[in-house]
Amino acid sequence: GAGVSQSPRYKVAKRGQDVALRCDPISGHVSLFWYQQALGQGPEFLTYFQNEAQLDKSGLPSDRFFAERPEGSVSTLKIQRTQQEDSAVYLCASSLNRARYTGELFFGEGSRLTVL
Amino acid sequence: EDKVVQSPLSLVVHEGDTVTLNCSYEVTNFRSLLWYKQEKKAPTFLFMLTSSGIEKKSGRLSSILDKKELSSILNITATQTGDSAIYLCAVEAGAQKLVFGQGTRLTINP
Numbered sequence: 077g078a079g080v081s082q083s084p085r086y087k088v089a090k091r092g093q094d095v096a097l098r099c100d101p102i103s104g105h106v107s108l109f110w111y112q113q114a115l116g117q118g119p120e121f122l123t124y125f126q127n128e129a130q131l132d133k134s135g136l137p138s139d140r141f142f143a144e145r146p147e148g149s150v151s152t153l154k155i156q157r158t159q160q161e162d163s164a165v166y167l168c169a170s171s172l173n174r175a176r177y178t179g180e181l182f183f184g185e186g187s188r189l190t191v192l
Numbered sequence: 193e194d195k196v197v198q199s200p201l202s203l204v205v206h207e208g209d210t211v212t213l214n215c216s217y218e219v220t221n222f223r224s225l226l227w228y229k230q231e232k233k234a235p236t237f238l239f240m241l242t243s244s245g246i247e248k249k250s251g252r253l254s255s256i257l258d259k260k261e262l263s264s265i266l267n268i269t270a271t272q273t274g275d276s277a278i279y280l281c282a283v284e285a286g287a288q289k290l291v292f293g294q295g296t297r298l299t300i301n302p
């Protein structure tokens with residue numbers, strides 16, 4: 077597709093359930109990022125991939141959060157044993173540029189997770 | 193801890209007005225500053241600034257970086273209702289990591 081595609085767009089989970097959020101980046105984009113955006117806040121960095129390598133996962137809030145990008149394209153963010161504080165919009169972004177600057181990030185429309 | 197602060201948090205103006213949005217930052221390893229516009233969905237890229245004092249312009253929008261003051265402004269002239277959005281400032285602090293501010297919610301009334 078032309079842009080970054082995320083699914084599902086909306087997910088309601090009961091506390092304690094596991095969820096998986098998918099991101100299809102723009103074809104050929106080397107870099108892929110996951111951000112968490114709580115209501116009324118700016119996005120917060122979770123993790124970053126360059127191709128299939130996860131180069132930075134310092135923003136993952138706990139070991140319940142896990143991300144992978146096994147073939148260097150599609151990525152999945154998994155949250156185990158969801159808690160209410162995990163409720164947020166999860167944004168995926170990709171970038172062509174792996175040079176000195178992050179450059180222009182192309183964001184998906186996000187997956188809105190609500191944990192009851 | 194790296195920090196980006198935007199002001200004001202919210203701004204309501206009339207169509208045709210000019211607005212200035214502010215972004216200040218404290219980061220240990222500054223590389224670039226970026227502005228995004230977020231309507232109901234995905235943030236969309238506006239500008240990337242790396243050098244102090246050089247204005248970037250796109251139509252009615254312009255932005256400039258002041259590395260001495262650790263800040264940037266985003267100007268929008270002759271505002272239109274379609275400019276209503278949340279404007280996000282982000283700083284690249286270290287390799288490939290963007291630190292975002294909380295955003296400025298701009299509302300343009302007809």
